Amino acid sequence: MKRIAAMLLTSVLLLSCVGCAQDGRKELGAEKADLGLTADVKPATNFTAKANAAIYDELDFDDKQEYEFATRGLIDAPETLELKDEDGTILWSQEAYAFLDDYEKAPDSVNPSLWENTKNNHAYGLFEVTDGIYQVRGYDMANLTVIKGDTGWIVFDTLMSVECSQAAMQLIEKNLGKFPVKAVIISHSHADHFGGIAGVMAKEDKADETLSIEDQLASGKIPVITPVGFTEHSVKENVYAGKGMGRRSNYQYGILLTPGVTGKLAQGIGMGQSTGTVSFMTPSYEIMQSGEKLTIDGVELEFQLTPGTEAPAEMNTWLPQYKALWMAENCTGTLHNLYTLRGAEVRDGAAWANYITEAISLYGKDAEVTFQSHNWPHWGNNVVNDYMVNTAAVYKFINDQTLTYINQGYTSDEISNMIELPEALNKIWYTRQYYGTVAHNAKAVYQKFMGWYDSNPVNLNPLMPSDSAKKWVEYLGDVDKVLQMAKADFDKGEYQWVAEVTNTIVFADPTNTDARLLCADALEQLGYQAESGPWRNEYLTAAQELRHGNANFTASTKSTGDMVKALSAPMLFDYMAIVMDKQALADRDFTMNVILPDVGEQHMLRVKNGMLLVYADTLSDDADVSITCPKNALFAILTNNQETVTQAVKVEGSAELLTLMMENMNQFPITGANPFNIIEP
Known part of the structure; x- marks a missing residue:
């Protein structure tokens, strides 16, 4: 795996660097270098200007x-x-x-x-x-x-x-x-x-x-x-x-x-x-x-x-x-x-x-x-x-050439770095990579035919990214020295490598300001060079969040809720299973009959060790609880709207089981933004 090889090379370099002790840790009394990093948006570097020109x-x-x-x-x-x-x-x-x-x-x-x-x-x-x-x-x-x-x-x-x-x-x-x-x-x-x-x-x-x-x-x-x-x-x-x-x-x-x-x-x-x-x-x-x-x-x-x-x-x-x-x-x-x-x-x-x-x-x-x-x-x-x-030729080329490389033994990352359109197709304005890219489309073909696994058993069951990052930092030892080296590589225009190594430090320690700012600077230059609008956005958004924190709380479209309400009953049950806290219900085993007169449907649900199983067109003779309601009332159950459920849902049997289900449909917000981190753990 190229990332691992590169990190190992860095480790070797660091173990021989001046200013590091034999165990890889920073020597006592060594001062942290001032890398001159700020949270400001930067102009294009000379390397970026030349690449764009x-x-x-x-x-x-x-x-x-x-x-x-x-x-x-x-x-x-x-x-x-x-x-x-x-x-x-x-x-x-x-x-x-x-x-x-x-x-x-x-x-x-x-x-x-x-x-x-x-x-x-x-x-x-x-x-x-x-x-x-x-x-x-x-x-x-x-x-x-x-x-x-x-x-x-x-x-x-x-x-x-x-x-x-x-x-x-x-x-x-x-x-x-x-x-x-x-x-x-x-x-x-x-x-x-x-x-x-x-x-x-x-x-x-x-x-x-x-x-x-x-x-x-x-x-x-x-x-x-x-x-x-x-x-x-x-x-x-x-x-x-x-x-x-x-x-x-x-x-x-x-x-x-x-x-x-x-x-x-x-x-x-x-x-x-x-x-x-x-x-x-x-x-x-x-x-x-x-x-x-x-x-x-x-x-x-x-x-x-x-x-x-x-x-x-x-x-x-x-x-x-x-x-x-x-x-x-x-x-x-x-x-x-x-x-x-x-x-x-x-x-x-x-x-x-x-x-x-x-x-x-x-x-x-x-x-x-x-x-x-x-x-x-x-x-x-x-x-x-x-x-x-x-247009057809471009998609066919990417599909076929990726399969050629697959059969030659190359992995997804290798293929995405190797593949290039024929020159004649590459120079046509309406086939340029403004939205999709050849590299990522090749990865898609690889995924379609081969899946995510590259057949290297090291990658069968990798560590959590933050755990892996912490081990890399432990092996690297002097993080300040790594950042000095990364800054030197940034000054040479090696932005992808700098982004990779500094983001590893960020995942090990999100509070490392220099790592965050240098990673942001590298991503920013990659964004300036990108022909793809989405690639530019990805790089620049990540840079902005590294500098100023997660801003997703302010960004979301408004929804009428029509799409969730348009789900069929079986699809609503599937969504309930996605939203449900499976660990909280891991010891539960009960059945629920659901009768929906307005759409002429009846279903049996079974909560089995935290998993919601759906039996279409079936009712249990000895269900623990039975509910009768219009199909749209299922949305109130999904969103734990107790008032609407009381008004619209007829419950027979153990009503507390329905309440238990509703209270545990809580793993992410149904409405509004869900601002999880992306560029940091």
Whole structure:
């Protein structure tokens, strides 16, 4: 393992260093060196400035096609764009990036390629894709798209926040007229595409899912159309691992950072994540197979399911009347993620490529424009086909080359350091690593096929990171000398190594200020050099928290709670099992019947030594306790809302067992932020 080898080398060096006793400890009377470290944000070093300047020689900055496409078709945009809630809290801002206009070239603290992508994503407003298809871009991380039917709008994706989607619809109505929403189509199961739906339509206006799609369209209500599996994958990703993912999202999307030349920039698929109110509605109709066709308000649509690509449930849409192909998030004008830093299921690079080539086979001959849920369209049949072919080729290369290396015996870390795109693909602006990276996508392929284990038995059962760090520090002996050496390496531009060794000291002793500050300085320079917006955010957020402490208490989106309430009863039981204090109930063994008349379900739960087992469509003849309630009352049980439970839940048998369960669903907060540490123990 490279980290261990490097640390062993350091140990050897330290044992021979002047100023260390034979046992590796600091000699008596030795003074701690003043490394001159501060908690201030630093400028780019000469090493970083040179590394960033070299990008100008690597790429063709005279090629302005992506900028031209990003700004093409602008109809209207406010002079400034900053959305706030009723308390004045900023939920979304393009005004924060006004500094972009103050520079002719990228400052030394920004990778010039990422700077170009940021300028492109700063182009916001209402744009025409083609006559009848319009997008509001730059009002959230994703785009809100409308297609004009005979009498109203078909809305594709609804942004992440209600406040953002409301503002987008207001811009559309101001310029194109006010028309009713005839249908909402959600392309896939990620929150930045459905969270703003309550800003587009009211829940009571949703069509009845028990009706056929034809009857839904005729009813005057609004069908919500998604790919099959949308609800399950949406709630699993955003609820089961939601607290962990939410905290990690603060790092990936830079929510805790201030925009600026030493702060947050674009994310490759937008300027970042809005922090408004996230809503959720279950679909009224699911597309079950590729090739399914619908006509909505005079607009013909043909759907292509693409499961396991950018999302577990996703679909493209072909609009033959417009010769326009909606690529959802399968083509986005940047290299995307096979693994995302916030955490998610690993995606299938080969399947991703295959679905793009399938779209080319189906629609490439006729398509004159591709547009998608992030970034800008691409126009012209030749451009469209090149765009899709090159995008598919990148994912296929990463998948196949990683497998080549796996079969040559290389590990995940080795492959991620070795793999490089072919030069021709690497120089294309829309396949650059603004969001996903080749290194991490290769790790995703490794994980998909081989899992986390590298087959080195030393790594079968490693120590806790903080325990391992303490042993390393014990072996290293003179931590002050290590920090002096690390500072010397920092001055030579060896930022990754410096970050690794100083973070080891931080995990051994979080109070070591010099280790924290030097680690922060190293991470900051890595952030300045990063082409990937999320990588920049990760580095800079970690640096900020090392300098000033965990700030996650102030960073979270607002939630309507609709997503948790949308869980089916079995999924709510699964979530209860995740939240439950299993140690507190380790000696318990009892059964509970749960009868849900409003959804016609009955389940038996068994708490067995702290684990909650679920038996669907089953009741026990001798349950210790039985409850009867509406399905939504399970949310009150989950959140230990005693008042609601008393009102809504009928209990027979040992009521204290229900109380016991409720009181022990306490392992993390269901609502609000969960500010666990990341860069320190």
